[in-house]
Amino acid sequence: MAFSLPPLPYATSALAAQGMCQETLELHHGKHHNAYVTALNGLIEAKGLAGKSLESIVAEAGKAGADGLPVLNQAGQHWNHVLFWQVMSPNGGGDKLPARLAARIDSDLGGLAAFKEAFKQAGVTQFGSGWAWLIIGADGKLKVTKTPNGSNPIATGEGTPILGVDVWEHAYYLDFRNLRPSYLDNFLNKLVDWSVVESLMDKGGLSTDQSA
Numbered sequence: 200m201a202f203s204l205p206p207l208p209y210a211t212s213a214l215a216a217q218g219m220c221q222e223t224l225e226l227h228h229g230k231h232h233n234a235y236v237t238a239l240n241g242l243i244e245a246k247g248l249a250g251k252s253l254e255s256i257v258a259e260a261g262k263a264g265a266d267g268l269p270v271l272n273q274a275g276q277h278w279n280h281v282l283f284w285q286v287m288s289p290n291g292g293g294d295k296l297p298a299r300l301a302a303r304i305d306s307d308l309g310g311l312a313a314f315k316e317a318f319k320q321a322g323v324t325q326f327g328s329g330w331a332w333l334i335i336g337a338d339g340k341l342k343v344t345k346t347p348n349g350s351n352p353i354a355t356g357e358g359t360p361i362l363g364v365d366v367w368e369h370a371y372y373l374d375f376r377n378l379r380p381s382y383l384d385n386f387l388n389k390l391v392d393w394s395v396v397e398s399l400m401d402k403g404g405l406s407t408d409q410s411a
């Protein structure tokens with residue numbers, strides 16, 4: 200087996216009215232994400248990854264520290280983008296969260312407004328490239344965090360992501376130029392499909408069903 204680029208769960212033009220244009224999705228999914236998949240497949244034999252799940256590869260590469268980085272850069276980015284495409288939808292946006300998710304955000308993070316501010320700040324303050332996350336932490340509570348480059352909370356052992364946003368410049372430059380804060384506001388207010396986030400919370404995270 201090898202890793203594959205899953206199709207987007209919507210047309211490349213589907214999010215244009217919500218601030219993510221067709222060209223962004225064509226390049227980001229078809230070129231950037233695809234390049235991570237291709238590079239990861241090129242490492243399977245040399246790095247002894249055959250038969251392993253994507254999730255276990257990410258976790259093991261994270262534990263290996265600097266030695267794991269060549270694999271983590273590609274495997275982490277593959278995992279991260281699979282999640283990213285799923286948490287957005289043409290039906291996304293708005294402040295009406297499904298009840299179970301809303302209750303957890305209230306109890307663990309002080310409410311929707313506080314969560315959005317913390318999530319935005321995580322994305323804004325991730326220097327250079329990386330990701331901001333909403334995770335189920337090791338203690339079972341929801342938590343906001345960030346990671347650099349291709350890493351993620353599975354690799355760091357911090358927890359299980361249920362929402363992630365790409366803050367690499369390739370994610371927002373066509374739509375928002377240099378304005379990462381505006382991209383993050385737009386993501387939170389217009390793109391996130393909260394029903395998907397709640398479903399991932401209920402399931403205890405994403406299984407990509409991908410393996411080497």
Ligand code: MN3
Nearest residue numbers: 231365367370
């Ligand atoms: Mn990206």
